[in-house]
Amino acid sequence: MMDLFVREPCRQQGFGRQLLQHVVRWAKSRKHPTLTWFIGNMNMPAQYLSDSVEGATQSGWLGYWLELEKE
Numbered sequence: 001m002m003d004l005f006v007r008e009p010c011r012q013q014g015f016g017r018q019l020l021q022h023v024v025r026w027a028k029s030r031k032h033p034t035l036t037w038f039i040g041n042m043n044m045p046a047q048y049l050s051d052s053v054e055g056a057t058q059s060g061w062l063g064y065w066l067e068l069e070k071e
Contacts, residue, residue: 001037016049024053028068036065 001023006016027035039046050056056066 001035004037011045016045017052020049020053024066024068032068034065034067039064 004016004019004023006019024035037050039050050064053064053066056064
């Protein structure tokens, strides 16, 4: 996943979470085996959002991946 972005006036309203959840559903519906994204190590809001994704695991340098169910 590249460039999940919410404009500043719209932040803190749950839009980032909704976008991320949509991307997960989209990837699962297309039977992708994994979803990978990277965030800047100083971007604490993005880290908190990524850490809230159930099952997501942080890689060594703030790269996140989520293994999607195989059907």
